[in-house]
């Protein structure tokens with residue numbers, strides 16, 4: 001059975017996220033995704049989480065993309081949204097790599113071409129009203145006036161593949177995520193990134209994995225006196241068995257790694273001892289990243305519960321279906337399984353404790369992607385650890401106002417700041 005992760009985008013651009021999203025079911029096709037994106041753009045389904053709306057940031061298509069072979073799955077040029085910084089933020093740059101699952105087979109990648117996750121023909125302007133992209137100083141005191149870039153994800157392999165294949169209909173499928181990353185960074189350099197005094201590479205979900213894969217490469221592009229850091233939001237995907245005992249998520253990654261030829265971005269020291277697929281997992285990646293990095297993740301990540309622990313292929317019974325729908329519905333036996341996942345994550349993150357300039361915020365809220373929603377980021381309803389919101393903890397780490405921002409929550413359901421309003 002095809003892993004459902006393949007066709008379920010993790011994240012639509014901020015203004016298009018809506019609470020009822022997961023009700024679509026995990027079998028949603030790329031065509032449906034497109035239809036819904038269009039519907040949500042039309043108004044009635046637009047969530048109130050991101051009000052007040054700010055101005056639309058247009059899509060910039062990458063110049064010379066086709067000549068460089070830096071193209072989306074369908075051969076169209078990739079794109080990004082750039083909002084210029086101002087004041088004392090004019091030379092600071094935040095580069096966010098969009099997330100949205102992966103495609104691990106020719107068929108899945110072919111289907112993605114019918115959506116913005118595989119073709120710029122479907123990409124629209126977005127609004128930067130949310131959270132870390134917010135220009136409101138109160139909501140986002142540390143980054144509000146930075147240059148901000150939201151790089152669209154249209155390759156299906158976390159900006160890391162380099163290959164091509166024939167689709168079943170005979171047309172060419174382009175797996176050029178690595179070229180997209182390189183060409184976009186090159187173009188941004190010319191637009192002022194080269195003069196940055198501070199730069200932050202970030203991303204959420206599959207984009208968080210991408211930020212991890214490229215963190216040291218990004219950092220190496222700047223002079224030593226430039227502050228370059230990486231922020232990984234909900235990108236800490238674990239190699240754990242699902243409830244039927246299969247390593248189904250490992251199989252998905254194995255498909256992505258081989259189909260899309262991602263080995264160039266994997267750390268050499270890992271490849272020397274391990275299978276490439278294993279080196280695509282964050283637990284391995286964090287061992288070799290040298291740039292200061294912040295890991296933000298829930299230990300009960302709702303996306304991983306639905307797609308790694310209880311994927312459709314694990315044939316969950318009704319009680320598991322309601323548990324993955326909402327963690328409140330889980331039985332104590334099911335919570336024990338989720339606690340096992342939490343333990344695996346906390347163990348894998350032990351290496352972070354010894355890394356001086358690193359930070360982490362591992363909460364126990366049932367959610368996914370916490371830098372892109374106001375509710376999660378820095379509001380009265382945000383999850384708190386040590387009485388700090390996520391926005392405060394990341395600001396403290398980034399600015400060096402507080403040392404050793406390495407906060408790990410207690411196990412679910414201990415944290416009273418885990419609001420049911422959080423996007424899940």
Ligand SMILES: *[C@@H]1O[C@H](CO)[C@@H](O)[C@H](O)[C@H]1NC(C)=O
Pocket residue numbers: 162163164178261264
């Ligand atoms: C795989 O990627 C590497 C590095 O980008 C590239 O040199 C090589 O040609 C690719 N292999 C295939 C089969 O495309």
Ligand SMILES: *[C@@H]1O[C@H](CO)[C@@H](O)[C@H](O)[C@H]1NC(C)=O
Pocket residue numbers: 189190191192193194195
């Ligand atoms: C970087 O700064 C230098 C000196 O101020 C300026 O000449 C150059 O045009 C800038 N480059 C970019 C890409 O903004």
Ligand SMILES: *[C@@H]1O[C@H](CO)[C@@H](O)[C@H](O)[C@H]1NC(C)=O
Pocket residue numbers: 321322325326328329
């Ligand atoms: C799960 O919990 C939510 C919130 O408590 C509730 O509204 C919903 O009906 C429950 N779903 C199932 C299938 O039990």
Ligand SMILES: *[C@@H]1O[C@H](CO)[C@@H](O)[C@H](O)[C@H]1NC(C)=O
Pocket residue numbers: 387
């Ligand atoms: C927690 O922080 C809020 C403001 O962010 C403050 O009003 C409150 O007093 C703090 N609570 C404790 C227990 O420190």
